[in-house]
Amino acid sequence: MPSINEGYFDELINAPVSTLTEGLPLNDLINNRETEFEVRADSDDDESVTKLHSAESYFNFNDLESEINLSLIDDDEEDGIGSPFDKYRKKMTKLRGDGKIMKFVSKQGVGCTVPENCLVYVRYKAYVEYQEIPFDSTFMQSNGTGNLSIPLNLGKGEVVPGLHEAILSMRKGEKAEFLIHPDLAYGKMGCPPRIPEEATILFIVEIDRFVDCGDIYSNFDNLTMEERLQYSNIYPNAKAHYELGNDYFKKEKYRTAVTRYRHVINMLHNARLANEEEENNRNHFLIKNYTNACLCFHKLKNYKKVCIMASDAVKVSQHEALKNYKLLYYWGVAKMHLNDVEGARKHLMSAKKLMPSDSAISTALADLVKKKAKDEMVEKFMMRRAFGFHHEPPKVTEINEAEESFRETIGKQLQDFKMNPNISSLILKDLVTVDEEQICIKVAKEMGLYARVAVGNMRVIHVEKPAE
Numbered sequence: 063m064p065s066i067n068e069g070y071f072d073e074l075i076n077a078p079v080s081t082l083t084e085g086l087p088l089n090d091l092i093n094n095r096e097t098e099f100e101v102r103a104d105s106d107d108d109e110s111v112t113k114l115h116s117a118e119s120y121f122n123f124n125d126l127e128s129e130i131n132l133s134l135i136d137d138d139e140e141d142g143i144g145s146p147f148d149k150y151r152k153k154m155t156k157l158r159g160d161g162k163i164m165k166f167v168s169k170q171g172v173g174c175t176v177p178e179n180c181l182v183y184v185r186y187k188a189y190v191e192y193q194e195i196p197f198d199s200t201f202m203q204s205n206g207t208g209n210l211s212i213p214l215n216l217g218k219g220e221v222v223p224g225l226h227e228a229i230l231s232m233r234k235g236e237k238a239e240f241l242i243h244p245d246l247a248y249g250k251m252g253c254p255p256r257i258p259e260e261a262t263i264l265f266i267v268e269i270d271r272f273v274d275c276g277d278i279y280s281n282f283d284n285l286t287m288e289e290r291l292q293y294s295n296i297y298p299n300a301k302a303h304y305e306l307g308n309d310y311f312k313k314e315k316y317r318t319a320v321t322r323y324r325h326v327i328n329m330l331h332n333a334r335l336a337n338e339e340e341e342n343n344r345n346h347f348l349i350k351n352y353t354n355a356c357l358c359f360h361k362l363k364n365y366k367k368v369c370i371m372a373s374d375a376v377k378v379s380q381h382e383a384l385k386n387y388k389l390l391y392y393w394g395v396a397k398m399h400l401n402d403v404e405g406a407r408k409h410l411m412s413a414k415k416l417m418p419s420d421s422a423i424s425t426a427l428a429d430l431v432k433k434k435a436k437d438e439m440v441e442k443f444m445m446r447r448a449f450g451f452h453h454e455p456p457k458v459t460e461i462n463e464a465e466e467s468f469r470e471t472i473g474k475q476l477q478d479f480k481m482n483p484n485i486s487s488l489i490l491k492d493l494v495t496v497d498e499e500q501i502c503i504k505v506a507k508e509m510g511l512y513a514r515v516a517v518g519n520m521r522v523i524h525v526e527k528p529a530e
Contacts (some may be wrong), residue, residue, distance in 0.1 A: 116255045129187060129201055134264070135194050146190045150241055157231055162243035163224055168349045169268070171236025176229055176272050177218035177375050181306065183270040184229065185210075197256040204230060211270035222247050225265055237268040273309040275302040293340045295335040299345075300326045311358065320358035345379040349386055352378070356392040368396035386415035387423070394425050418521040437488060468498055473505050479525065480509055490523040499523060 154164035187199040224246030244260045253261040271367045307322030352375035359367040372393035375383040394409035408495045414423045479488045506513035518522045
């Protein structure tokens with residue numbers, strides 16, 4: 063095979079750029095047919111070619127105002143100060159011993175440094191020397207819609223090595239400037255025409271936040287089938303997917319989030335457990351993922367899926383699932399939307415016992431009382447119509463049959479207590495709402511009894527008879 067002159071590729075890269083007046087038929091080229099073409103007369107105009115690929119050709123110049131860095135065109139070499147990048151270097155420190163990455167922190171961050179292989183949300187601008195407009199930035203990546211942070215997957219090689227290393231030196235909230243040598247950026251060839259050959263790059267980077275999901279990109283796929291099934295190997299990968307699911311949830315991407323949680327659930331169910339400790343840890347982590355999946359389906363108003371996830375959680379560990387008030391709350395609300403009033407009351411009351419002060423649970427129980435009253439009135443109205451009674455249905459706001467029914471029930475219970483000489487005090491539990499508590503206290507007072515709310519492990523009404 064003939065050797066290729068070492069300078070051949072350099073000559074090819076540096077050859078003049080030519081454009082055609084019309085495109086060539088692809089089939090003719092593939093089938094080795096003869097074809098004719100015409101070169102544009104102005105195709106050797108380097109300035110026009112550069113402009114074709116410049117930021118100004120894609121964005122309104124006014125929109126780029128925040129991206130413009132005029133310090134990059136201030137050349138003070140004659141005064142001995144140096145080139146624009148020389149001035150940046152004077153305030154920077156070496157990030158690595160060879161000086162191929164220089165860094166200056168303009169805003170301090172907090173917490174730990176960005177971990178390897180994580181998902182990091184950044185804002186950045188990338189410049190070459192003597193060009194005041196960046197060749198790349200988050201503004202451009204978002205099509206000029208704003209300066210929101212964008213995600214970079216450090217585990218997938220989405221950035222040049224120098225920027226990768228630079229980001230790993232940063233913390234949450236930090237803003238820094240980096241000068242990166244061509245060896246760690248775009249190399250000898252660059253990326254013409256926007257990035258010249260052997261170009262040092264100025265990156266201005268700000269870290270918004272990051273998600274430590276590096277184990278998703280670990281060597282999990284390189285393990286043997288037996289090793290993949292071991293819980294000790296599965297857990298780090300599953301935890302990474304869980305963290306990524308949480309991040310999607312924060313961004314209100316509920317469908318994507320629940321997909322991550324369900325993936326974790328499937329992984330954990332397939333895990334081979336070495337001992338009881340691993341089983342307990344696995345079950346605890348499963349309940350967390352089932353609960354988060356319930357929350358996602360709750361947000362998506364897919365109440366059947368909420369019930370399925372909650373029911374599956376109980377099958378994994380009834381003891382732990384029924385101690386999770388959040389899971390019980392989502393399950394109860396889902397049952398209410400599916401018109402299972404008794405099932406809803408059961409789960410919501412269980413949730414209230416675990417967390418008596420939770421306002422969302424109390425609100426859901428109050429809504430359940432109203433729903434039950436309304437359903438009963440509608441049912442009576444439909445029965446009346448079925449038997450030929452065509453009266454207007456009563457309005458919920460005008461009559462609250464549920465409240466009257468509760469008053470009668472609690473009144474009978476208090477009357478039995480008052481008439482029983484062998485009992486001096488009574489504890490009333492399972493009261494649904496604050497309104498029911500007030501009704502209970504009011505009825506007790508009308509009967510000459512003393513009643514008060516007592517809060518211990520759970521909220522109750524303590525009723526006593528007056529002293530003889």
